[in-house]
Amino acid sequence: MAKIITEKELFYVNSKKSVLSGIIIGFVNGIFGSGGGTVCVYMLEKNGIEPHKSHASAVLIILCVSIVSAAIYFFKAHVDFKSIALASSGGIIGGAAGAFLLNKISDKWLHIIFGAVMILTAWRMFL
Amino acid sequence: MILFLAGLFSGVLGGMGIGGGVLLIPVLTFFTELSQQQIQGINLMYFIPSAAVAVIIHRKNGNLEVKKIKTVVSAAVLASIFGAVIALSLPSGTLKRLFAAFLLAMGIYELIKGFKIKRI
Numbered sequence: 001m002a003k004i005i006t007e008k009e010l011f012y013v014n015s016k017k018s019v020l021s022g023i024i025i026g027f028v029n030g031i032f033g034s035g036g037g038t039v040c041v042y043m044l045e046k047n048g049i050e051p052h053k054s055h056a057s058a059v060l061i062i063l064c065v066s067i068v069s070a071a072i073y074f075f076k077a078h079v080d081f082k083s084i085a086l087a088s089s090g091g092i093i094g095g096a097a098g099a100f101l102l103n104k105i106s107d108k109w110l111h112i113i114f115g116a117v118m119i120l121t122a123w124r125m126f127l
Numbered sequence: 128m129i130l131f132l133a134g135l136f137s138g139v140l141g142g143m144g145i146g147g148g149v150l151l152i153p154v155l156t157f158f159t160e161l162s163q164q165q166i167q168g169i170n171l172m173y174f175i176p177s178a179a180v181a182v183i184i185h186r187k188n189g190n191l192e193v194k195k196i197k198t199v200v201s202a203a204v205l206a207s208i209f210g211a212v213i214a215l216s217l218p219s220g221t222l223k224r225l226f227a228a229f230l231l232a233m234g235i236y237e238l239i240k241g242f243k244i245k246r247i
Contacts, residue, residue, distance in 0.1 A: 015198070022202025029203070030210020032226055033167025034148030034174075036203070038233055043199075049192055056182075056190030063178040065203045066171045069211040073168030076215045080165070087134035087151065087173040094138020095177030099184040101139070111241030114140070118234030121153045125227040 021047075029062060030069045037062045129158050138177045148174055149233060152226065162219040163226065 021043045029036025037058045044054035073079060137151035148170040155166045185191055214222055 018198040019202045022199040022204075023206040025199065026203030026206030026208075027210040028229075030207035030212075031214045032152075032210075032229055033170045033214065034152055035229060035233060036207075038149070038236070040199075040203075042236075044192075044196075049195065053190050053192050056185035056188070057192045057196050059178050059181050059185060060191060060193070061196055061200050061203060063175065063182055064200050065207045066174050066178065068204050069207045070168065070171035070175060072208065072211040073164065073171055073215065077162070077164040077168045079168040079172065080161075083130055083159075083161070083165075083169050084172045086130035087137075087169055088176050090131040090134025090136070091138035091173045091177035092180055094135040094140075095181045096138075096184065098139040099181040099188075108241055108244040111237050111244065113241075115234045115237030115239075115241055118149065118230050118237060120234075121150075122227045122231035122234060125153055125156060125230065126224060 017047075025061065026065050029065050030072075033069070033073065036065055129154070133158075134173055134177075137173075149230060153230065156223065163222040164215055164219060167214065167222075167226075 021040075025036045025040045025043065028039050040058040040061050041051075041054045044057055045051055049057065133151050133154040137148060137154075140150060151170050151173065152166050155161060155169065156163065159166070161169070182191070217225070
């Protein structure tokens, strides 16, 4: 059976909007060293990719982006190896746990609590 | 120890695709003396192994849409070079405040998103 490609799918394979989304995601993740993932999930979801698949695909997109910007930061910002190793070892364990949980947990309160924490943190950081 | 715990916690969120780094960065800003650029660099490098693990698991669960994201990935990689160069040319304090403003916007977005979800 031939697969019917929807308009939204086509749009994501190759179009100006797709390039624009990529530029925004990449720029945000490059300048802030984070956050591109959230922007990415938003854009993928808006263009018809299911939430769970958007989350998973966003991780892949940001992985590619981060490899490139991490190299630039590494050479210019003098990042300390021990700090990276410590944070990364925690990150590997946590990342696996998070990916397993993605298919099991409902996320209404996760977003609300996470959002509130972010707003408080932003305020504290601005001072 | 704070680095390990911060990494662990952020990894759980990051693996679920809701921006673990967005929490790791402020935690490191509060508890270490590193510059904003160094912290962002740590986050990017920290993200690589944890994301690689997450991607493998997502692939097994069939949640990756590789074909649909090719163009987005290419554009994003190029734009990230530009973003990183700008970040590295700013003073640490300025970048920190820009980050805080970004964090505020993201927090509001997460709240709205959370309230929009009907099921509990």
